[in-house]
Amino acid sequence: MASSKKNTKGIINWIDYRLPVVSFLKHSAVDYPTPRNLNYWWNFGSLAGFFLLVQIITGVILSMHYTAHVDHAFDSIEHIMRNVNHGWLIRYIHMNGASFFFIVVYIHIFRGLYYGSYKAPRELLWWLGILILLLMMATAFMGYVLPWGQMSFWGATVITNLFSAIPLIGDSITQWLWGGYSVDNPTLSRFYTLHFLLPFLIVGVVVLHIVALHTHGSNNPLGIDRKGPQDSIPFHPFYTIKDLFGLSFALTIFFAVVFFAPDFLGHPDNYIPADPLKTPAHIVPEWYFLPFYAILRAIPDKLGGVIAMFSAIFVLFLLPWLDTSKVRSATFRPIYKILFWIFLIDAIVLGWVGSKPAEGIYIIISRIATLYYFLHFLILLPLLGKFERNRPLPESIGKPVLAE
Amino acid sequence: MNLFTLSFLILSFTFSLISADKALKPEQYPFSFSKPLGKIDKNSAQRGLQVYIEVCASCHGLKHVAYRSLEGLGYNKDQINRIAAQFQIDDLPNEEGEILKREAIYSDYFVEPYENYNAAKVANNGAYPPDLSLMVKARKDGANYIRSLLLGYTDAPVGFDVGEGYYNKYMAGNVIAMPQPLYGDDVEYKDGTNASLEQEVNDLVTFLTWTSMPDLEDRRSAGLKVIFFLFIMTIVFYLSYRKIWSELKK
Numbered sequence: 001m002a003s004s005k006k007n008t009k010g011i012i013n014w015i016d017y018r019l020p021v022v023s024f025l026k027h028s029a030v031d032y033p034t035p036r037n038l039n040y041w042w043n044f045g046s047l048a049g050f051f052l053l054v055q056i057i058t059g060v061i062l063s064m065h066y067t068a069h070v071d072h073a074f075d076s077i078e079h080i081m082r083n084v085n086h087g088w089l090i091r092y093i094h095m096n097g098a099s100f101f102f103i104v105v106y107i108h109i110f111r112g113l114y115y116g117s118y119k120a121p122r123e124l125l126w127w128l129g130i131l132i133l134l135l136m137m138a139t140a141f142m143g144y145v146l147p148w149g150q151m152s153f154w155g156a157t158v159i160t161n162l163f164s165a166i167p168l169i170g171d172s173i174t175q176w177l178w179g180g181y182s183v184d185n186p187t188l189s190r191f192y193t194l195h196f197l198l199p200f201l202i203v204g205v206v207v208l209h210i211v212a213l214h215t216h217g218s219n220n221p222l223g224i225d226r227k228g229p230q231d232s233i234p235f236h237p238f239y240t241i242k243d244l245f246g247l248s249f250a251l252t253i254f255f256a257v258v259f260f261a262p263d264f265l266g267h268p269d270n271y272i273p274a275d276p277l278k279t280p281a282h283i284v285p286e287w288y289f290l291p292f293y294a295i296l297r298a299i300p301d302k303l304g305g306v307i308a309m310f311s312a313i314f315v316l317f318l319l320p321w322l323d324t325s326k327v328r329s330a331t332f333r334p335i336y337k338i339l340f341w342i343f344l345i346d347a348i349v350l351g352w353v354g355s356k357p358a359e360g361i362y363i364i365i366s367r368i369a370t371l372y373y374f375l376h377f378l379i380l381l382p383l384l385g386k387f388e389r390n391r392p393l394p395e396s397i398g399k400p401v402l403a404e
Numbered sequence: 405m406n407l408f409t410l411s412f413l414i415l416s417f418t419f420s421l422i423s424a425d426k427a428l429k430p431e432q433y434p435f436s437f438s439k440p441l442g443k444i445d446k447n448s449a450q451r452g453l454q455v456y457i458e459v460c461a462s463c464h465g466l467k468h469v470a471y472r473s474l475e476g477l478g479y480n481k482d483q484i485n486r487i488a489a490q491f492q493i494d495d496l497p498n499e500e501g502e503i504l505k506r507e508a509i510y511s512d513y514f515v516e517p518y519e520n521y522n523a524a525k526v527a528n529n530g531a532y533p534p535d536l537s538l539m540v541k542a543r544k545d546g547a548n549y550i551r552s553l554l555l556g557y558t559d560a561p562v563g564f565d566v567g568e569g570y571y572n573k574y575m576a577g578n579v580i581a582m583p584q585p586l587y588g589d590d591v592e593y594k595d596g597t598n599a600s601l602e603q604e605v606n607d608l609v610t611f612l613t614w615t616s617m618p619d620l621e622d623r624r625s626a627g628l629k630v631i632f633f634l635f636i637m638t639i640v641f642y643l644s645y646r647k648i649w650s651e652l653k654k
């Protein structure tokens with residue numbers, strides 16, 4: 001026994017001397033020094049990575065049975081649901097996995113907003129995160145087209161049509177995207193290719209995201225830098241076990257939805273095969289796009305709406321410079337803390353109004369909420385950094401924790 | 405603006421909201437499968453199949469359902485072959501290149517009522533009778549909706565023009581192109597159950613719930629085990645987490 005253990009160790013050392021994978025893992029997932037005071041909101045990064053893996057694994061299995069053709073796509077999904085062994089499970093996991101991926105990533109982002117994780121020296125880390133969000137959105141949008149139901153078709157039609165708002169070249173761009181004169185078979189097959197490809201690009205960006213993270217280490221609830229080794233603990237076993245607990249808890253909720261309410265987050269119309277001649281009464285995108293959809297529709301002008309919608313995400317890239325306060329954590333920023341919660345409510349209101357028809361009072365609400373969204377980033381945050389008096393920062397991370 | 409105009413505005417606004425969506429919310433009925441752990445009542449679903457075949461199948465298809473899958477409702481292979489044999493399906497081209505009809509068998513999918521989409525429309529005054537395989541999933545609160553719809557035919561209120569269609573307060577827009585398909589005693593149940601209208605409709609909806617979600621029972625029973633396992637695992641991880649972190653407090 002002892003000698004075989006020694007042998008394995010010998011082989012590992014031999015490999016590691018030539019290709020340092022083992023010491024790399026040890027460095028970045030075992031010994032990796034982590035702030036000792038991270039709370040549960042720090043679980044969501046590893047959860048997001050987990051859901052990305054789930055999407056890739058279930059997606060690869062689905063793609064073995066799926067047919068990307070307008071005449072067969074809808075039927076091939078039903079073939080997966082009815083004839084493929086456990087096909088219904090794989091498909092329901094993929095469908096709801098996309099939703100949970102977004103829930104987790106949105107919480108991850110709001111965590112960053114609350115604790116100022118986008119501030120120096122983590123600007124690029126933040127940028128890579130937004131890039132992941134953009135890629136996720138593109139991936140999910142194209143994935144939703146694949147089952148070729150009514151919402152697939154009409155969602156794709158509405159969103160691709162947005163590009164026609166671009167002056168002069170808009171129509172040509174839209175036709176180029178479609179590969180024809182409407183959303184049709186060429187559109188479906190290219191969306192399928194891209195839907196397969198983009199998740200692997202996301203994996204690449206996630207790797208960069210983690211490299212950037214490990215360069216300066218995690219931020220923490222106090223938002224202050226670590227002063228010495230007493231402020232850190234090794235990632236393993238402390239955060240591996242905490243992440244496992246969080247994962248297990250999240251999976252319980254996830255599988256409760258998958259097994260007991262798998263269509264709760266979806267739209268019934270997507271079980272009706274796509275019909276280019278019959279427009280559904282209300283075309284709504286998946287829930288995770290609703291806040292942006294609300295911003296799009298809040299602006300009476302098509303081009304203006306498109307610009308506003310994209311700006312709503314691009315403004316996040318500027319956030320590290322729009323927020324002029326040097327203090328990271330909202331814990332020590334009494335006014336910012338209030339603004340954070342108002343902003344969160346604003347985002348939820350946008351999501352809610354995005355699911356309503358664009359008429360009457362809903363238009364007014366969506367306009368106020370859109371205005372506030374930009375007001376928050378472009379006016380309130382820059383000014384706040386100049387006027388806000390923050391609460392005194394603790395001297396070190398170790399101190400208040402040990403004092404508990 | 406005085407109080408009167410204000411309340412008038414609010415009233416007309418609420419009214420416009422209600423009238424925008426004229427269909428009535430479906431009545432809630434406690435089906436065998438309504439509760440999270442409920443099952444499909446097999447006897448009821450078998451009767452529903454009978455109603456479907458004898459009444460609805462002349463207009464509506466069930467294209468995603470294979471006869472073989474009826475095993476899930478408790479039929480054996482012989483019974484299934486007998487059910488399938490009531491329908492004629494296109495055979496493969498014979499040696500002369502002609503396509504002849506043959507009786508459907510175990511491995512076929514439910515035979516479509518019409519040759520094609522246009523034939524279906526023409527036969528129904530221009531309205532296409534949608535495939536019913538996924539109907540329960542394709543409508544909000546599907547099971548209750550279909551039940552209410554089939555029970556919800558009434559005379560149109562005075563002054564309401566239904567055109568070529570029929571009045572139904574559960575249908576979006578309140579006009580449906582389908583004539584009332586069930587009145588009670590439309591079939592003679594093989595198991596002797598009294599074929600009242602409500603009985604027929606409940607059986608049919610149970611059957612259609614199964615065609616929409618043949619995975620329902622497997623899913624729920626697997627789900628129970630998975631959730632139980634995850635629950636225990638979460639507790640174990642939580643306790644280990646507390647144990648490991650307690651070393652830090654020392």
Ligand code: HEM
Pocket residue numbers: 052055056057058059060061062063066077091094095098101136139140141143144145146147195196199200202266
């Ligand atoms: C970032 C990760 C991913 C996200 C967010 C995502 C999202 C989605 C969504 C929202 C759908 C529509 C589900 C439905 O309503 O039926 C879908 C379908 C699909 N996806 Fe993905 N997906 C991801 C990764 C992948 C990968 C890596 C593959 C293949 C290698 C894949 C293959 C498929 C296939 C074949 C379908 C059609 C089957 C279906 O609609 O259930 N996906 N995806």
